[in-house]
Amino acid sequence: METNKTVGVIGGLGPMATVYFYDMIVRLTDAKSDQEHIDMIITNRATTPDRTNYIIGKSPNSPVEVLIKDAKKLEQYGTDFLVITCNTAHYFYGQIAGSVNIPVINIIEETVKYAKQKGHKKLGILATTGNIQTKLYQNMCEKYDIDYLVLDNEKQDHIMDIIYKDIKSGKSADMDKFNSVIKHLKENNCDGAILGCTELSILKNDNDLDNEFYIDSLEVLARKTINSCGKTAK
Structure with missing residues (x-):
């Protein structure tokens, strides 16, 4: 059976x-x-x-x-x-x-393994400050030999605002803030962005973002x- x-x-x-x-x-x-x-x-x-x-x-x-x-x-x-x-x-x-x-x-390991399989070389890590400070994604990228970029305080604040003040509060994400962060990642040779917070997965879905650049941890x-x-x- x-x-x-x-x-x-x-x-x-x-x-x-x-x-x-x-x-x-x-x-x-x-x-x-x-x-x-x-x-x-x-x-x-x-x-x-x-x-x-x-x-x-x-x-x-x-x-x-x-x-x-x-x-x-x-x-x-x-x-x-x-x-x-x-x-x-x-x-x-x-x-x-x-x-x-x-x-x-x-979820952290599976997301980084997936990015590796897809051939990504350098990832921008978009996640909560708690996640960033404890190096969850940074350590996993190092384990799988992938380069990464962590945001400066100002841009990290933008991501936290999007997660907490927008999505967790039931509002639409401020896409101007988000897009300015993505522009920064691309200018620094990132070939992908880890959406390392489940609220950012909602943002991806709501705004129909592509699957090539954005690695959705929840998906x-x-x-x-x-x-x-x-x-x-x-």
Whole structure:
């Protein structure tokens, strides 16, 4: 008898990114009927403390206990592996993965591996300040021998405004700010930009950005999830 794999999704980090991830999985799965789609259990723990605020010392509230609790609950539900729909939360990846006996897919590693496979030589890293300060993408680029560029403080503030003041606040992204950052990346010989925050994946979708220059971490994770369930991605 065929056994279908069930994926556990640690979500709510933010809620709209989790909705978008679920939507993407459904749209990208090559399925002709309901039964050919993926079995998923999603926690949408929107009250999880902010990852960046904790990492950069703005808040004493660590999200790690909440993340581990949800990981364990998803494992108890009988999921076969876990995904975390937040790049910055991967600062706690080791603790989360170590708390369960099922695999946890690493969005940072999968995104950089994908960029390497696509032949990218130098990547601009667009992510939260918490992600940048903890060098999640920088370290992974070094592991896979890819050059990278990190933004200066002013441009990093632009990206944080887009993530927090625009998208997390339910508004449209300020594309003038975004495009000025992209211009800077291209002027510095970047042949790709990692959208290393799930809110930036929403920006890509809303503005129909191309797949050649923009490497969407959430889409990479969605495709990896589909394949890990033994299904084919469109």
